[in-house]
Amino acid sequence: MNIVKLSIRNLINQPLSSGLSILLLSLGVGIFSVVIHLEYSLNSQIKRNTQAVDMVVGAKGSPLQLILSAIMQVDDPTGNIPLDELHALQKNPMVQKAVPLSYGDSYEEFRIVGTDTSYLGLYQGQMAQGEVWQTSMEVVLGYEVAQKLDLKLGDTFTGNHGLVAGGDAHEDKAYQVVGILEASSSVLDQLILTTTESVWEVHETHEEEEADSLAELAEDRMITAVLVKFRGPRGLIMLPPMINQKTSIQAALPSYQMIRLFRVLGFGITTLQGVALAIAVVSALSVFVSLYQALRNRLYELALMRVYGASPSQLFLLLLLEGILLSMAGYILGLVLSRLGMFAMSLWPQEGFHYHLSQWHPLPEEGLALFACLLLGILASLLPALQARKLSISKILREA
Amino acid sequence: MLRIKNLQFHYPGKEPMHFPDIDLPTVDPLLVLGPSGSGKTTFLHLIAGLLRIQTGSIELDATALQDLSPRKMDAYRARHMGIVFQKAHFIQSLNCLENMLLVQNLAGKPSRRQEAQAILESLGLKTKIREKPHRLSEGEKQRLNIALAILNEPRLILADEPTSSLDDENCHIVLDLLKHVSEKNQSHLLVITHDQRVKETFSQHISL
Numbered sequence: 001m002n003i004v005k006l007s008i009r010n011l012i013n014q015p016l017s018s019g020l021s022i023l024l025l026s027l028g029v030g031i032f033s034v035v036i037h038l039e040y041s042l043n044s045q046i047k048r049n050t051q052a053v054d055m056v057v058g059a060k061g062s063p064l065q066l067i068l069s070a071i072m073q074v075d076d077p078t079g080n081i082p083l084d085e086l087h088a089l090q091k092n093p094m095v096q097k098a099v100p101l102s103y104g105d106s107y108e109e110f111r112i113v114g115t116d117t118s119y120l121g122l123y124q125g126q127m128a129q130g131e132v133w134q135t136s137m138e139v140v141l142g143y144e145v146a147q148k149l150d151l152k153l154g155d156t157f158t159g160n161h162g163l164v165a166g167g168d169a170h171e172d173k174a175y176q177v178v179g180i181l182e183a184s185s186s187v188l189d190q191l192i193l194t195t196t197e198s199v200w201e202v203h204e205t206h207e208e209e210e211a212d213s214l215a216e217l218a219e220d221r222m223i224t225a226v227l228v229k230f231r232g233p234r235g236l237i238m239l240p241p242m243i244n245q246k247t248s249i250q251a252a253l254p255s256y257q258m259i260r261l262f263r264v265l266g267f268g269i270t271t272l273q274g275v276a277l278a279i280a281v282v283s284a285l286s287v288f289v290s291l292y293q294a295l296r297n298r299l300y301e302l303a304l305m306r307v308y309g310a311s312p313s314q315l316f317l318l319l320l321l322e323g324i325l326l327s328m329a330g331y332i333l334g335l336v337l338s339r340l341g342m343f344a345m346s347l348w349p350q351e352g353f354h355y356h357l358s359q360w361h362p363l364p365e366e367g368l369a370l371f372a373c374l375l376l377g378i379l380a381s382l383l384p385a386l387q388a389r390k391l392s393i394s395k396i397l398r399e400a
Numbered sequence: 401m402l403r404i405k406n407l408q409f410h411y412p413g414k415e416p417m418h419f420p421d422i423d424l425p426t427v428d429p430l431l432v433l434g435p436s437g438s439g440k441t442t443f444l445h446l447i448a449g450l451l452r453i454q455t456g457s458i459e460l461d462a463t464a465l466q467d468l469s470p471r472k473m474d475a476y477r478a479r480h481m482g483i484v485f486q487k488a489h490f491i492q493s494l495n496c497l498e499n500m501l502l503v504q505n506l507a508g509k510p511s512r513r514q515e516a517q518a519i520l521e522s523l524g525l526k527t528k529i530r531e532k533p534h535r536l537s538e539g540e541k542q543r544l545n546i547a548l549a550i551l552n553e554p555r556l557i558l559a560d561e562p563t564s565s566l567d568d569e570n571c572h573i574v575l576d577l578l579k580h581v582s583e584k585n586q587s588h589l590l591v592i593t594h595d596q597r598v599k600e601t602f603s604q605h606i607s608l
Contacts, residue, residue, distance in 0.1 A: 001494065001501040001511070013493035300489045307450065308548075309478025309506040311471065394450040397485070398441055 003314055007321040010294070011329075017290040021283060022330045025376075028280030029334025029369055034341045035272045036365045042265070046072065049187045050254035052122040054236055057085065057243060058225035063252035064261060070101055070225035071254055073111050073187050077103065080222035081249045089226055094235030097122075099227040102199040105159040110145045112159045112175070112192045114199030114223075122227065123186040129153055130179030136197045140179035144189040151177050159192075159202065173202045196223060280376065287326050288380035291319060295384040302388055303396040315388040323381025324374065331373040335366065401425050402556060402588045407456035409442055419443050419456075420606050429579055429589040431598060434608030440592045443608065444560050447590070448483055449473035460588075461555055478507035482549030482587070484578070486561035488541035490533035496520060496544055497529045500551055507552045519547050523577065539570045543577070550581045557582050559591045563598055575601050 011018045049071050058066040059079030068075035089098040099122065102114035113119075117132050120140075130153045133140055141151055151157070156174040175198070181188055200221055228251075230236050236253070243251035295302070302315050310318075339360060407419040417439045424430060434440045445451040447458055453466040460480065468476055490499050500516035520529055523543040528536060533544060542562065549557055559578055563571040575591075575598055582589035591598065599605060 001498050001505055006491070006494070006502060009493040009498075298492075301491050304489055304491070305502075305506060306474070307448070307477065307483055308503045309474055309508065311474060314506075394442075394445045397445070397450065 003318050004321060007318050007325060010298075010318075011322055011325060014290070014294065017286075017293065018326060021286045021290050021326050022333060024279060024283030024286050025327060025330025025373065026333035026337055028276045028278075028283055029331050029373065030276075030337035030341060031272060031279065032276035032369055033335060033338030033363075033366055034345070035269055035276065036363055037338065037342055038345070039265075039269050040363055043262075046258055046261075048185060049123075050258055052229070053227045053254050054230045055228040055240055056225055056252050056254060057081065057089065057228060057249055058252070060248065060250045063250060064257050066225065066250065066252045067254050067257045069103075070227065071187065073103075073113070073190060077224045078250075080224055081226075083221045083223055085247075085249055086223055086226050089228060092235075092239070094230055094232070094239060095228055096231045097227075097229040099229075100196050100223045101225045101227065102196045102223045104224065105161055105199065105202065107157055107159045107175075107192055108149055110142075110149070110190060110192055112139070112194060112199070114194055114196040116196065119193065119227070120181075120188070122229070123184050123188045125184055125186075125188045126182045128180050128182040130177070132179055133193070133195055133198075134178070136195050136201050137173065137175055138178040138198075139175045139192050139194045140181060141177055142181050142189040142191045142193070143183040145192055146180045151180075153177055153180065280372070283330060284327075284376040284380045287323055287377060288383070290326070291323055291381050291384040294322070295319065295387060299391070299396050302391055303393045306391065306393045307397070312389040312391075315391065316385045319385035319388050320378065320381050323377040323385070325377075327373040327377025327380075331370055334369075335362075401459070401461055402590075403457075403459040404447070405457050405459075407443075407446060407453070407458065409439070409446055409451065409454055411442075417442060419446070420608070422606070424588060427582065427586050427588050428604055429582060429591065429602055431602035431605035432590060432592040432608060433594065433596070433599065433605055434592070435594055438594075438608040440594065440608055441560060444483075444558050444590075444592050447556075448481055448558055449477050475508065479509075479552060480555045482552065482554035482557045484542075484545050484549045484557065484559040484562045486564055488533075488538075488545040490541075490544065490548075492532065492534060495530050495532050496525060496536075496547075499533065499544070499548060503548050503551055509552060516551060519551060520544070523547050538565060539573070542566060542570070542574050546574070546577055546581065550585060550587075553585055554587055556588045556590065559589070559593075561593050561595065562591065563593065563595050568597065571595070571597055572601070 050067070053071055056066055056070045058070060058077065059081050061078030065075050066078050069077045086098060086100045089095050097118055099119045100115055101119070103111055105112045120132065127140070128143070130140070145151070155177045158174050175192070175194060183189055230239070240251040240253060243249060305315060402422060402424040404419065404422040406421065408416050410416040419439065422430065432440065432443065442451065446453055449465055449468070452470070456466070458465040463476065465473065465476070491502060494502060497513070497516060497520065500520065501511055501513065504511055504516065517529060520526065523546060525540060525543055525547065528540060533541060536544060557578065562574055562578065566574060578589055578591065591602070
């Protein structure tokens with residue numbers, strides 16, 4: 001039986017006050033940890049997906065909606081734009097790459113996106129199995145799609161109209177899986193990719209009866225958005241205002257829209273971090289009250305330990321250890337709670353948008369939180385520990 | 401050998417207290433009798449080094465206690481003195497055996513679980529070894545108190561009013577036990593009390 005074991009036993013011996021201190025601190029740490037993990041997850045997901053694109057061109061509407069739908073694939077499209085707009089951008093000397101996107105259908109809540117193979121290049125998509133689509137109605141599956149839907153090369157399926165389950169099925173046109181992508185931790189993981197023509201083909205079967213001729217049909221062809229990569233900064237400066245002012249379509253800049261988005265989210269994140277800090281401070285007070293109360297109740301015990309040979313420093317260490325152990329227990333429980341919380345929260349975006357928000361690995365800020373908890377534990381136990389060091393043994397034993 | 405000479409103590413704002421000289425060349429038990437307020441506890445605390453000696457000297461087996469620094473006195477007390485307190489207090493978060501092991505540890509001695517267990521058994525606490533102290537009866541608590549005092553084989557056992565809260569039967573059991581263990585361990589035994597019931601059981605006694 002030594003001082004460390006004794007401090008643990010002392011804490012266990014007061015389950016209510018120790019439990020309350022640990023619970024309070026764990027709530028503070030838990031909320032802080034969840035908030036920074038969410039911020040980190042969102043940041044990294046958005047950064048990974050937006051850094052490859054300088055500008056998004058789509059139908060007029062909310063620019064943030066256009067970015068979220070065309071890049072992150074988590075919102076409804078703002079509408080469609082004529083195919084000619086893509087050709088115009090592709091011919092523009094300031095544009096290095098203009099990638100068409102056509103979407104609006106899904107399969108088991110995973111979006112079917114019609115595009116060309118340069119889309120894979122934006123996110124360094126590599127084939128894990130099979131090959132890239134060559135002709136209409138051939139699809140390549142993102143890594144997560146293949147995993148979740150258990151689809152293999154050669155399998156066929158039909159898409160549904162709309163981006164959520166329950167839309168009309170395009171039963172007369174089946175897609176065939178010709179390739180599966182490696183995991184890229186980008187939006188590619190969540191998509192079913194095919195040619196733009198496939199998307200037209202699926203929809204035109206309904207429309208062709210109404211059209212006067214195939215030529216007229218081809219003239220009316222639309223796409224949903226174009227992802228643009230510029231050759232240099234000149235394009236970034238000149239093209240967006242020109243498109244927004246002189247055409248009936250809109251250009252949105254992902255970097256600018258994401259800053260706007262994070263400005264809004266940032267307020268909520270700062271507020272939650274403040275709440276976590278307040279809880280942590282209250283818990284430090286609780287640790288202090290618990291140890292101070294314990295000191296008053298255990299004065300005779302501490303004097304007794306001095307009689308049996310404990311030095312003043314050992315009593316100081318005993319109370320300091322109790323404070324540190326309380327704060328460490330709160331920290332560890334806080335991390336466990338945060339991981340459980342993140343797991344629960346990640347189920348929602350994974351179901352709705354198929355994004356992973358769970359981050360299990362520790363973040364540098366959690367290292368700082370460990371240091372802060374340690375400091376809180378030490379500060380809260382310092383006064384009781386100093387008082388224990390100065391005990392007058394004879395006086396306490398006489399007054400007992 | 402226990403020798404106390406010219407011992408005085410002065411609490412601030414109070415009259416100085418004078419204590420009788422003691423010279424015990426052998427380990428015969430000694431009873432120190434005194435009424436309330438006569439300075440019995442102060443006397444014990446001076447001998448145990450819980451109060452600093454201001455005037456006079458205390459010598460135990462050639463060690464002059466007044467010359468020891470507070471730190472050395474703490475270590476000396478832990479290794480060579482056992483104190484039985486009037487009210488039995490223990491570390492409440494530990495069971496009886498763990499209290500014993502902690503006392504061994506604080507005295508800087510290696511953990512001797514079997515020895516601690518044997519002492520508890522010899523004092524009739526075999527079935528209470530894993531019990532928390534607050535679950536013991538008053539008599540059992542006083543026996544555990546004695547067990548803690550004799551655990552490190554002290555040269556001097558100091559007992560402060562060890563019988564005042566006990567009935568006649570337990571009073572004699574505790575005194576017999578103290579005399580028995582001091583004789584067995586060849587330790588000095590100094591019982592300091594106001595309890596006149598114990599007077600006839602000691603051949604030597606002094607008054608404060």
